[in-house]
Every structure is written in structure tokens, then in C-alpha cells.
Amino acid sequence: MAVHKNAQIRYKALDGCFSNQFRRFYIKDLIEYCSKVLSDHYAQEMSVSRRQIFDDMDFMKSDAGFAAPIESLKDGRQVYYRYATTEFSILNKPLSVYEQSSLADAMETLGRMSNIPGFDWVDSVQAKLSSVLDVNNDNRKIISFEENEFLKGIDFLNPLYHYIINRQVLAISYQSFKAIKPEDYVISAYFLKQYNNRWFLFGWNHSEHYLQNFPLDRIISLEQSKEKYKESPIDFDEYFEDIIGVSNDPNKEVELIEVQLSENIIPYIASKPIHGSQKIHGNMLTIEVKINYELESLILSFGENMKVLEPESLKLKLMGRIQKMG
Secondary structure: OOHHHHHHHHHHHHHHHHHOOOOOEEHHHHHHHHHHHHHHHHOOOOOOOHHHHHHHHHHHHOOOOOOOOEEEEEEOOEEEEEEOOOOOOOOOOOOOHHHHHHHHHHHHHHHHHOOOOOOOOHHHHHHHHHHHHOOOOOOOOOOOOOOOOOOOOHHHHHHHHHHHHOOOEEEEEEOOOOOOOOEEEEEEEEEEEEEOOEEEEEEEEOOOOEEEEEEHHHEEEEEEOOOOOOOOOOOHHHHOOOOOOOOOOOOOOOEEEEEEEOHHHHHHHHHOOOOOOOEEEOOEEEEEEOOOHHHHHHHHHOHHHEEEEEOHHHHHHHHHHHHHHO
């Protein structure tokens, strides 16, 4: 078993740990992770000593190694390790011709998946990759995606994604539109969802013990918390199945919504369904959802082209909102 090969495997494993700015790796974590990577690679139980990890770090930091900017930070009596520069990785280098070719092959494979039921999202991903990576070597900009690069809080999106992957508890400072000042929450982060060109974080509120969502544009700051992570009890496919948007009141029941459509928007609604339960018979639209703010706003956005017939409670809510607009 080649010692040099083992070292390369450990360096790559440690590089992944030090590059991960969304989890704290203490020496015991580094030992466990490197041991696991080696065990998985050789399909047999292997272990790495504490001394070996420190020797590896010394080599990685040396000029003979990778000149890696590994820093040690105190957390009470413990010490954790990471790269001082978030962009550094021993794997960072421009794509080779071979890698570019492999990427093109991967994108071609993605293209073949687009006709499989449930994989229609592949078209969008493939187009975005082609646009960003310019694999066709064409400098013309020929596609634009509906994304607001100036949206407040969008810089939290990537960190939150990694916090969720790493099952981290977060301390969040958040200020709703109605609040005079920010409030602090401790959240086990679970899920990110985009709706109406806004991003929302879903997580477990540790003090109130319920699932809560936070628009990213109202988050002031976030950092890791030392509280114990609570695993998600939610199947998010089911969670969003009976609603439009992101507001799901567990105490509400699904209702049959009947809407009369004007002739000119029937083709539009038929080609772009507002919900999976949608059915259109003549000029009558029916959906089965919970009534929430997003449903009300969506119906109002169509103005006189939609007339709610049932239920009566929804009609009254919409009438009340329309009167306040006058």
C-alpha cells in the first residue's frame, strides 16, 4: 500500500475540511474524517493518528507542500482549523482541456435526461451552465435569466446552502417588515425555496418549536450556534403540495377554489398552471389548495380576468383587500 498515495488522499481530505467555512473541524474531526476517507477508499478499516494529521498540516503549510494558509482558531478550550483565505484550495487551478471536454460530455448527458418525466429542470440548468462557462467559446450573450442580482440578502444564499448541507444550527438576526428592530432566532436550517423572485429559508425555531420561514432579504446577519441540531421532521415535497407560495398554516384545511376566467387568459392559465391540482372546464378553473396570502395576491394580480365563485370566505377576503386599495 503506497505511503505516498495515502498522503495524497489525506491532503485532499484535509483540504476539503479546511475549505469548508460552514463547519468547524477540531482535531478529532480531522482524524475521524481522514480515517473514514481512507477506509472507504481501500474498503477496509483504517485509522490516522493525531501526530500524522499535525505532520500533514505542517507539510501542507510549507513551501515544499502547498503553502496552504491553515490557521488555528480557539473555541473555548478547543481549537479548530481552516483556511484563512476562503478562496484557497490545493485543487484550485484552471480547467484543463481534458476537464473542459469532460464538462461538455456531462452537459450532453444532462441534455439526454431532459425528456425524462420529472427532469424538465435539466433544460434550465444546462442553459445556465452553458451561459456561465461559455463552453461553446462564443462571447455573445444570448440568454438572460430572471434573477435580481440587486436583491437584498442574496449574499446569504450560498452560505445557507452549505450550512444546510452540514446540518448547522444558526443564530439569525431578523427584522420583519412590521418590526421596529431586529429579533434574534436560533434555527436548525433545513430548506431553501425561491418564490416570486425572492428566496426563503425554512428551519426549526428552537425556542418556539415550530417550522418557520425567513425571507432572505429581511435577514440582517447569521452565524453558527453551538446548540444541538434538530433533524428535519418535514417532507418538503408534501409541505408545498397543498399551497401556492411559501405560507403553510398547519391548522388550515385544503379547500376547493372555483374561479371564473375571462376568455383571453384561458390559454395563458392552461399553458402555465398556477397549481398542480388545476383543472379547466370551459371558462371555469378549479384548484385544491389552502387559502393563504400568496393565493390571494396571485388572483388579484389578474384583476378583472379572474372572478372567485367559491369559497365565500376567499371572496370576502379579496373584496376587503380591493376596498383598501381604493
